[in-house]
Amino acid sequence: MTTAPDSFLERAPLELRDWAVQLLPGPLQWLAHHLITVVAILAVFGLFFAFTTIAERKLLARLQNRLGPNRTGLPKFSILPWHLKHTLFGLSQPFADAVKALTKEDIVPAAADHFLHFLAPVIVVAFSLMTFAVLPFGREYLPVDLDAALLYFFAAGAATELAIFMAGWSSRNKYSLLAAMRALAQLISYELPLILSVVPVVLVTGTLSTKAIVLSQGYWIFGFLPHWFVFTPWGFAGFIIFLIAALAESNRSPFDLPEAESELVAGHLTEYSGFKYALFFMAEYFGLTALSGLGVTLFLGGWQAPFPFLEFIPSYLWFMMKLIGMIMFFIWVRGTLLRLRIDQLTRLAWQFLVPLALLNVGNAAFWVLTTHWAGPLQLVRWGVSLVIVILPFFFLGRSLSAGYAPRTYRYAP
Amino acid sequence: MLGSGIINGLIVTAKNFVGSYHDPKRMVTVEYPEQRTVLPENYRNFPFLISENATDPMGTLRCVACQICEKECPPQCIIIEKSKDKKPDASGKPQLYPAVFGIDTSVCMSCQICVEVCPFDAIKMDQVFEIAATDRFHDLFLTREKLAKPNSYYHQIHPTEAAEVDGRLNTERKAAEEKAKAAAAAKAAAAAAKSVPVAGVADPGPASPRPATPIQPASAPAAPATSPVPKPQDEPRSSPAGEGGPANPAS
Numbered sequence: 231m232t233t234a235p236d237s238f239l240e241r242a243p244l245e246l247r248d249w250a251v252q253l254l255p256g257p258l259q260w261l262a263h264h265l266i267t268v269v270a271i272l273a274v275f276g277l278f279f280a281f282t283t284i285a286e287r288k289l290l291a292r293l294q295n296r297l298g299p300n301r302t303g304l305p306k307f308s309i310l311p312w313h314l315k316h317t318l319f320g321l322s323q324p325f326a327d328a329v330k331a332l333t334k335e336d337i338v339p340a341a342a343d344h345f346l347h348f349l350a351p352v353i354v355v356a357f358s359l360m361t362f363a364v365l366p367f368g369r370e371y372l373p374v375d376l377d378a379a380l381l382y383f384f385a386a387g388a389a390t391e392l393a394i395f396m397a398g399w400s401s402r403n404k405y406s407l408l409a410a411m412r413a414l415a416q417l418i419s420y421e422l423p424l425i426l427s428v429v430p431v432v433l434v435t436g437t438l439s440t441k442a443i444v445l446s447q448g449y450w451i452f453g454f455l456p457h458w459f460v461f462t463p464w465g466f467a468g469f470i471i472f473l474i475a476a477l478a479e480s481n482r483s484p485f486d487l488p489e490a491e492s493e494l495v496a497g498h499l500t501e502y503s504g505f506k507y508a509l510f511f512m513a514e515y516f517g518l519t520a521l522s523g524l525g526v527t528l529f530l531g532g533w534q535a536p537f538p539f540l541e542f543i544p545s546y547l548w549f550m551m552k553l554i555g556m557i558m559f560f561i562w563v564r565g566t567l568l569r570l571r572i573d574q575l576t577r578l579a580w581q582f583l584v585p586l587a588l589l590n591v592g593n594a595a596f597w598v599l600t601t602h603w604a605g606p607l608q609l610v611r612w613g614v615s616l617v618i619v620i621l622p623f624f625f626l627g628r629s630l631s632a633g634y635a636p637r638t639y640r641y642a643p
Numbered sequence: 644m645l646g647s648g649i650i651n652g653l654i655v656t657a658k659n660f661v662g663s664y665h666d667p668k669r670m671v672t673v674e675y676p677e678q679r680t681v682l683p684e685n686y687r688n689f690p691f692l693i694s695e696n697a698t699d700p701m702g703t704l705r706c707v708a709c710q711i712c713e714k715e716c717p718p719q720c721i722i723i724e725k726s727k728d729k730k731p732d733a734s735g736k737p738q739l740y741p742a743v744f745g746i747d748t749s750v751c752m753s754c755q756i757c758v759e760v761c762p763f764d765a766i767k768m769d770q771v772f773e774i775a776a777t778d779r780f781h782d783l784f785l786t787r788e789k790l791a792k793p794n795s796y797y798h799q800i801h802p803t804e805a806a807e808v809d810g811r812l813n814t815e816r817k818a819a820e821e822k823a824k825a826a827a828a829a830k831a832a833a834a835a836a837k838s839v840p841v842a843g844v845a846d847p848g849p850a851s852p853r854p855a856t857p858i859q860p861a862s863a864p865a866a867p868a869t870s871p872v873p874k875p876q877d878e879p880r881s882s883p884a885g886e887g888g889p890a891n892p893a894s
Contacts, residue, residue, distance in 0.1 A: 293656040295669045566656045567649065627645025 239544045243270075244370055267373050271362050279515045280324035286561050288320070293565035299323045327508075334504035339402060342501065346400035351502070351509035354393035358516040360386040365523040366440050368533045368546030379440040380432065383524060384425055387479070390517060391417045394488070394498055397510070401501035409497035412572060413488035416478060419579040420485075424475035426587035427468045430594030431459055431528045440524075444532030454538055458531035463615035464593040467623075469529040471587050473559075476525060478575070480518040482560055484567035485575060493569075522556035523549075530556075582630055586622060593618040684801055687768030689748050690757055690790070695733045697793035702730065704791060705765035708741040712757035712766055720750035721757060734816050744787040749779055764808050770800045 247270075251262050284299065291298030300320035306313040338347055364379035366372040376382050391414060398410020432438060435446045447458050459465030478485035489497035496502075499510055526532060530552050533545035540548075570578070593615055600611045662669045673680055695703040708725040722745040729737035757766050769792070776782030798805040 289660070292660045292663045294671075295659050295663050296672050297670070297674065562653065562656060562660075566652045624644065631645055 237542065237544070240369065240546075243546075271373065272359070275359075275362060275516065275519060278519060279512055280328070281321075282515055282519070282557060283327070284321060284323045285558075286564075287323070289558065289561045290565045293562065302326050331505050331508035336504040336506060337501075339501050341402040343400040343402065346396050347501070348506075350393050350397035350400060351506045351513070353396065354390050354513040355509050355516065357386050357389040357393065358513045358520060361517075361520040362523070364440050365520065365527060366444050366532055367523075367549050368544065371533075371546055372441050375441055376439065378438045380428060380438045383440075383520075384421075384428075387517065387520070388417075388421060390513065391421075393513075397502065398498035401498070403501050405495060406498050406500045409488060409494060409500070413481070413498055416481075416485065416487060416572075416575060419576050420475045420478035420583075423471055423579055423583035423587045424479055426584065426591060427471035427475060428524075428528060429587075429591050430464050430468050430597075433591065433594040434459070434464075434598055440527050440532075444527055444534065447531045448534055450538060456531055456534065456536050458529065458534070460529040460531075462597065463612065463619045464590055464597055465529055467586065467590045467593070467619040469525065471583055471590065472525055472529065474578075474583060476518075476521040477560065477563065478579070480521055481514055482518060483564040484569050486569060487572055487575060490569060518557065518560065519553065522553050522560070525556055526552040577630075582626060585626060589618060589622050682770050682800075684803065686770050687755060688753050688772055689751055689769050689774075689785070690746060690755075690766050691769040691792045692744060692787070692790040693765055693767055693794050693797055694791045695794055697795065700791040700793065701787070703733065704740055704744075704787075705733070705763050706741050706744065707732070707738045707763055707765070708744075709739075709762070711760050711762070715756050715760045717754060717756060718750045718752050720747040721745070722747075734819065741787060744790060746785045746790060747783065748774065748785055749783040764812060767797055767801070767804075 247263070247266050250266060251259050254262050288298035288300075298320070301317055302320050302323040303317040304314045304322060338344060361383050363374045364372070364376055364383050394413050394417070395410045398406045398408075398413070401407070431443060435443050437443060437446075447456070449457055451457050455461075460469045477483075481488050487497075489499055494500075496507075499507055502510060526549060533549040535541045535543060535545075535548050596618065597611070597615055600607075603611050659669065693705050694700040695705065708723055710723050710725070713719075713721045713723045722743060723741050724743035726740045726742040730740050732738040753768070755768055758768055774783070794805070794809070798809075
């Protein structure tokens with residue numbers, strides 16, 4: 231280890247916070263400390279959400295050989311004597327969208343349950359923000375160091391499903407209600423593979439604390455290769471299952487059935503407009519960001535640098551770079567794959583992901599039991615673990631896709 | 644293997660992503676107000692009137708106010724009033740001209756029937772599509788002045804069609820001139836031979852405004868005589884107070 235933990239850039243945000251806190255009288259310091267953390271998370275991930283939306287639109291456009299939004303510049307403020315004519319590559323688009331959403335009329339159906347209709351978007355944003363509390367954003371940047379952090383993360387994440395059903399039910403609209411029920415079926419189906427894909431990490435590290443999980447990925451193999459869990463057979467399989475389940479949990483394409491833009495009016499959001507709709511949208515992206523952050527934490531080494539000589543870059547920047555990479559991958563998948571039907575969706579979860587995830591738990595158990603194997607036995611350990619991953623995938627995939635592929639097009643040229 | 648199709652798809656979109664930055668041919672969109680695509684030659688939307696001379700569009704309209712297009716127009720968006728006097732056309736013959744020629748583009752359905760029935764090649768389809776207006780009654784009603792565009796513009800937007808029309812018109816004009824010359828020569832010869840005019844027979848005259856064969860494209864299928872009984876005029880759709888207003892006070 232170099233002197234990276236003590237470098238100025240690594241410490242600067244912490245020093246700034248401590249300096250601001252010590253300005254206040256003693257009894258307020260505890261409160262100020264946590265409020266600053268909360269405000270920092272809200273500001274950083276609020277802006278991150280804004281730029282994720284524009285990045286998504288631009289990336290999707292590029293994936294389809296289009297240009298994407300590039301017109302929104304700065305408005306002419308009447309008090310300023312000059313006007314910046316540059317369009318800034320359309321980067322101010324999210325702020326224009328925010329102004330639009332804020333100024334739209336907020337319509338609540340007359341027959342709706344007004345209180346729950348109002349509460350649903352609030353709850354969905356609150357719970358998806360709460361998951362950020364246990365993500366280690368850097369070496370010293372963990373808002374709350376819980377022993378049962380993973381449990382807390384999934385508890386808070388699952389609570390957003392309550393809000394989705396609340397939105398569908400309180401709208402008093404049959405389409406909203408049906409869509410909310412379908413969304414619930416999807417979310418509960420994928421909750422299982424999501425959590426099962428995380429269990430191997432817990433088995434191997436023996437802890438639920440996100441901080442300890444990241445630290446256990448911290449040393450180097452042969453002095454330069456990262457010891458991230460994604461580079462082990464069980465970790466790779468777990469990561470892939472986690473990716474698929476995370477896509478479904480955050481209602482992303484190809485699992486975006488709850489509000490399939492091209493087919494439904496907006497699913498459970500049918501009766502929402504203006505800023506409440508924007509809040510649901512925001513919660514969806516917060517959920518995606520939080521799940522990506524969890525994936526980075528569990529499988530991609532968290533805030534660790536990939537190589538020892540890159541450790542001079544502050545840990546929080548490494549975390550953000552990996553997070554952006556994950557989100558770009560999700561956007562790439564959205565630009566590529568088609569939407570599944572509801573039966574295909576649940577079939578994929580129950581017949582494919584859940585069995586594979588269960589086998590992967592056994593794989594991790596084998597990995598833990600063989601930690602003392604050394605020398606040529608190490609190769610046997612890797613071989614057996616790889617076989618436990620690949621063979622079930624191959625045979626399960628074959629049996630599931632039997633009779634479906636390859637598709638022949640009789641009339642197409 | 645399961646999942647190989649997904650990876651192939653990801654490769655395709657990744658190629659699109661990289662290619663869209665360095666290969667302009669991949670791009671399927673253009674930045675519209677600044678960049679424009681070339682419109683296909685066959686594109687059409689609303690009709691316009693052809694004038695022979697760009698400097699005097701009103702004086703050199705090919706239209707002779709025969710009102711065939713007005714009668715044929717299915718949504719009846721054309722309004723024509725004949726002139727009281729006659730002006731010489733391109734070949735020097737005195738012709739009627741439209742004192743009023745209007746097309747309501749909010750009614751026009753771009754069917755091109757007016758173009759097909761016109762025996763004088765006077766009305767053709769335009770390609771101007773930026774026609775947004777703030778007043779649907781005045782700005783969307785195109786008058787004679789707005790409709791008239793020179794023949795060179797027609798050559799610009801529909802080159803093949805315009806060349807074909809011009810060639811046909813030129814041969815017809817030549818043929819008509821030669822016929823008139825031949826008729827005049829024959830008349831002169833007959834007059835010289837007889838040298839005595841017969842009293843009581845009206846002199847047809849070589850410079851008659853309507854020769855025996857009027858200038859008419861040979862290929863024009865619908866001669867005025869073959870057109871069916873004119874349709875009765877519809878009630879006007881919009882009263883002076885706008886649609887849904889009180890009925891026309893005149894009726």
